[in-house]
Amino acid sequence: xxxxxxxxxxxxxxxxxxxxxxxxxxxxxxxxxxxxxxxxxxxxxxxxxxxxxxxxxxxxxxxxxxxxxxxxxxxxxxxxxxxxxxxxxxxxxxxxxxxxxxxxxxxxxxxxxxxxxxxxxxxxxxxxxxxxxxxxxxxxxxxxxxxxxxxxxxxxxxxxxxxxxxxxxxxxxxxxxxxxxxxxxxxxxxxxxxxxxxxxxxxxxxxxxxxxxxxxxxxxxxxxxxxxxxxxxxxxxxxxxxxxxxxxxxxxxxxxxxxxxxxxxxxxxxxxxxxxxxxxxxxxxxxxxxxxxxxxxxxxxxxxxxxxxxxxxxxxxxxxxxxxxxxxxxxxxxxxxxxxxxxxxxxxxxxxxxxxxxxxxxxxxxxxxxxxxxxxxxxxxxxxxxxxxxxxxxxxxxxxxxxxxxxxxxxxxxxxxxxxxxxxxxxxxxxxxxxxxxxxxxxxxxxxxxxxxxxxxxxxxxxxxxxxxxxxxxxxx
Amino acid sequence: xxxxxxxxxxxxxxxxxxxxxxxxxxxxxxxxxxxxxxxxxxxxxxxxxxxxxxxxxxxxxxxxxxxxxxxxxxxxxxxxxxxxxxxxxxxxxxxxxxxxxxxxxxxxxxxxxxxxxxxxxxxxxxxxxxxxxxxxxxxxxxxxxxxxxxxxxxxxxxxxxxxxxxxxxxxxxxxxxxxxxxxx
Numbered sequence: 001x002x003x004x005x006x007x008x009x010x011x012x013x014x015x016x017x018x019x020x021x022x023x024x025x026x027x028x029x030x031x032x033x034x035x036x037x038x039x040x041x042x043x044x045x046x047x048x049x050x051x052x053x054x055x056x057x058x059x060x061x062x063x064x065x066x067x068x069x070x071x072x073x074x075x076x077x078x079x080x081x082x083x084x085x086x087x088x089x090x091x092x093x094x095x096x097x098x099x100x101x102x103x104x105x106x107x108x109x110x111x112x113x114x115x116x117x118x119x120x121x122x123x124x125x126x127x128x129x130x131x132x133x134x135x136x137x138x139x140x141x142x143x144x145x146x147x148x149x150x151x152x153x154x155x156x157x158x159x160x161x162x163x164x165x166x167x168x169x170x171x172x173x174x175x176x177x178x179x180x181x182x183x184x185x186x187x188x189x190x191x192x193x194x195x196x197x198x199x200x201x202x203x204x205x206x207x208x209x210x211x212x213x214x215x216x217x218x219x220x221x222x223x224x225x226x227x228x229x230x231x232x233x234x235x236x237x238x239x240x241x242x243x244x245x246x247x248x249x250x251x252x253x254x255x256x257x258x259x260x261x262x263x264x265x266x267x268x269x270x271x272x273x274x275x276x277x278x279x280x281x282x283x284x285x286x287x288x289x290x291x292x293x294x295x296x297x298x299x300x301x302x303x304x305x306x307x308x309x310x311x312x313x314x315x316x317x318x319x320x321x322x323x324x325x326x327x328x329x330x331x332x333x334x335x336x337x338x339x340x341x342x343x344x345x346x347x348x349x350x351x352x353x354x355x356x357x358x359x360x361x362x363x364x365x366x367x368x369x370x371x372x373x374x375x376x377x378x379x380x381x382x383x384x385x386x387x388x389x390x391x392x393x394x395x396x397x398x399x400x401x402x403x404x405x406x407x408x409x410x411x412x413x414x415x416x417x418x419x420x421x422x423x424x425x426x427x428x429x430x431x432x433x434x435x436x437x438x439x440x441x442x443x444x445x446x447x448x449x450x451x452x453x454x455x456x457x458x459x460x461x462x463x464x465x466x467x468x469x470x471x472x473x474x475x476x477x
Numbered sequence: 478x479x480x481x482x483x484x485x486x487x488x489x490x491x492x493x494x495x496x497x498x499x500x501x502x503x504x505x506x507x508x509x510x511x512x513x514x515x516x517x518x519x520x521x522x523x524x525x526x527x528x529x530x531x532x533x534x535x536x537x538x539x540x541x542x543x544x545x546x547x548x549x550x551x552x553x554x555x556x557x558x559x560x561x562x563x564x565x566x567x568x569x570x571x572x573x574x575x576x577x578x579x580x581x582x583x584x585x586x587x588x589x590x591x592x593x594x595x596x597x598x599x600x601x602x603x604x605x606x607x608x609x610x611x612x613x614x615x616x617x618x619x620x621x622x623x624x625x626x627x628x629x630x631x632x633x634x635x636x637x638x639x640x641x642x643x644x645x646x647x648x649x650x651x652x653x654x655x656x657x658x659x660x661x
Contacts (some may be wrong), residue, residue: 020524081596093610095508095618237611339609402517447617459593465525 012157015222019164019215023047026168026211029204030175040165041447054163061157063115063123072103072125080104083131086140087124090147093237098149099170100124110134110254113271117156124150139245142251148233152384154226161219172208177224179205231295231328232311237443239306239339245299252292295317306336371399410451433474485490498634505622506529509643512615516646519607520568526604527552527571530597537588544581548574575601612646619643 025046031043077084084102091099105124111129116122124146126139134142147154235241301314308326313408360370360380371379375395391398403453436447436455444454449469461473531545538545551574555567588594623642626635 040630082599082603085599085606089603089606092519092607093614095512095614222539237610413635448651461593463529 009153009157012161012222014169015218016157016161016164019161019168019218022052022211022215023164023168026204026207029207033175033201033204038151047167051164051167054167055160058159058163059117062117063121066113066115067103067123067125069127071106072105075102075104080131082136082369083126083139083143086136086143087147089140090143090237093144093309094147094151096147096151098122100147102126104128104131110251111271112142112146114149114155117159120174122150122155129254130251132264133254134247137238137240137243138247138250140238141240141247144234144237145244146232147237148230149226151233152226152229154230158223158226165212165215165219169212172212175204175208179208185373225436227289228298228315229326231299232308235299235311236308236336237303239336241299241302241306241338245296248292248296248299252296271430273312303338306338369401371401373397373399391442433476435476447473495634495637498631499638502622502625502631502635502640505618505625506640509615509618509622512611512618513646515611515616516608519604519611520564522643523571523601523604523608524552524556526597526601527575530594530601533591533594533597534582534585534588537585537591538581541581544574544578548578550574571631616645619645 024047027044027047028040029043031046032040034043061240075083083104087100087102092391096119098119100114101124103123105111105125105127107127108129110127110133112124112126112130113327114122114124124143126142128232130142131139153172208294234244238244296320298311301317306312307321312326333334360378369381369385371381371390373379373392373395374397375392377392377394379390379392379399381390387401388397390401411423436443444452446452447466447469448467448471451466451469451474453466455464455475459475463472465472527548531549534541535543548571551567551570555564555571558564558567582588625631626640626642
């Protein structure tokens with residue numbers, strides 16, 4: 001795995017060097033156009049300075065900015081246990097030291113991305129639509145793909161490449177704009193100071209127009225290679241290519257019908273499939289991802305065994321070109337057997353239930369509380385709902401609200417302190433036991449560590465462990 | 478004087494290279510150990526989950542005392558296992574008992590609809606997956622470590638400091654350790 005990362009680095013460095021050369025040439029030429037050869041060096045320094053500042057910002061705050069602009073919400077295990085479990089499975093398979101943070105994006109279109117520049121702030125974000133549409137094996141494939149991006153240091157590298165592209169676009173944009181708006185008089189002044197040479201105007205202009213295009217093609221070329229590599233690594237982790245293949249199929253179908261994710265050119269390569277893919281062959285140079293059909297076709301060819309060498313063979317067959325992004329040392333590795341499909345059956349949901357599930361997931365991500373009424377109605381309470389009780393609008397049953405009830409109880413507890421009221425302090429003062437008041441309704445209590453524990457009416461166990469401190473609490477009824 | 482300096486210089490370079498190799502071997506060995514402990518963590522996690530599952534099922538499966546008892550017995554045997562071979566054998570028994578239990582669950586639609594049971598179900602099947610993935614990661618790490626030990630030039634350093642190759646965690650019979658594959 002480390003060999004792979006190193007080889008990856010070398011190739012990426014070369015493309016980065018070309019981009020850097022482009023940036024330097026552009027900076028020099030634009031500076032030269034304004035103030036001669038001294039201006040050239042100043043321009044060069046300014047161009048590099050902009051890139052360094054942007055890279056630093058991206059390195060330290062990039063993850064936060066990206067997650068904030070996509071309205072992603074950090075979730076804990078309780079919000080979606082299956083997603084959390086799958087991420088943990090892949091973390092174990094990849095032997096990562098830290099568990100990545102998990103985010104849900106409240107969007108209908110199925111998609112996912114990985115983010116983070118250091119092991120401590122690695123994050124994986126998935127859209128609610130993805131969770132609603134995929135089954136367990138498919139979701140595992142997608143998460144493995146994102147985990148591979150993290151493992152291959154793609155995120156870090158793409159961040160640097162993206163900021164370089166951004167700087168090039170910015171400088172050329174400024175130059176081209178000032179050139180056309182400044183008018184003839186200022187143009188005459190430039191040419192006088194730079195020795196009245198027609199090339200001193202023409203070269204910077206041509207560079208300013210061409211370099212963003214070249215930089216973007218380079219950037220996207222890097223991105224496409226990395227998508228294939230992430231696919232290869234993903235099936236090596238899951239040993240189940242069919243999962244990722246059918247996930248990609250569902251994602252491509254969903255992307256065409258669903259709403260577009262709101263994002264720009266720079267963040268597009270970070271997603272598992274291009275949110276703005278048009279599907280025309282002409283756009284292949286300007287696309288951030290390889291055609292999804294090719295990715296699926298490659299994965300479908302891997303039926304007997306998975307590994308880098310079989311992926312390479314499948315790649316050459318499908319794309320009818322040689323595949324050059326997998327280093328020789330990884331190809332020597334032995335092949336692995338494909339595992340069986342997981343036990344979970346495919347639950348074909350109708351679109352209405354699916355939409356409702358996705359909506360609930362979005363609400364849960366926004367920390368809404370849910371109460372299931374016996375009439376079948378599901379009450380959805382906003383996080384700022386602070387009354388202790390709520391009435392079901394259909395059958396008029398009054399439900400107690402677990403969280404609000406808890407805070408009321410705590411208030412009572414604080415008032416009873418000193419008086420030594422035993423009945424109210426029982427839940428918190430007794431060390432490891434909690435007595436249920438009645439089975440068949442929601443109950444909640446606080447653990448010693450302050451974590452709120454909720455017991456559902458269906459809870460029949462005799463003990464529970466706190467999610468936050470892990471302490472064992474006996475439940476008596 | 479000059480040849481002496483050259484000899485000293487060469488020795489220093491060799492020392493630096495040897496130190497570098499030694500350190501990377503140690504960190505690799507630690508990674509192998511860490512990967513092994515991951516398997517252990519997940520096996521323990523499964524032991525913790527089983528009582529909850531049995532407790533939930535008890536109310537519904539009044540006539541299946543024997544099946545439930547088998548699971549509980551296999552679990553306590555696995556928890557008390559001394560060495561690794563004993564543990565692997567005991568874990569196999571847990572697997573068998575669990576797959577029987579899961580087959581019986583099929584006859585109890587009420588239990589299968591129980592929310593608490595469903596979430597335990599997800600936890601358990603995920604833990605089975607995690608055990609498999611931890612084993613996979615361990616074997617990956619072990620292979621990488623063994624390659625380093627056996628390949629030139631790091632094999633010299635490995636021989637000097639007596640690094641031993643790690644054993645692979647292979648299953649004698651792949652199907653025996655397969656997670657209970659039952660449709661739910």
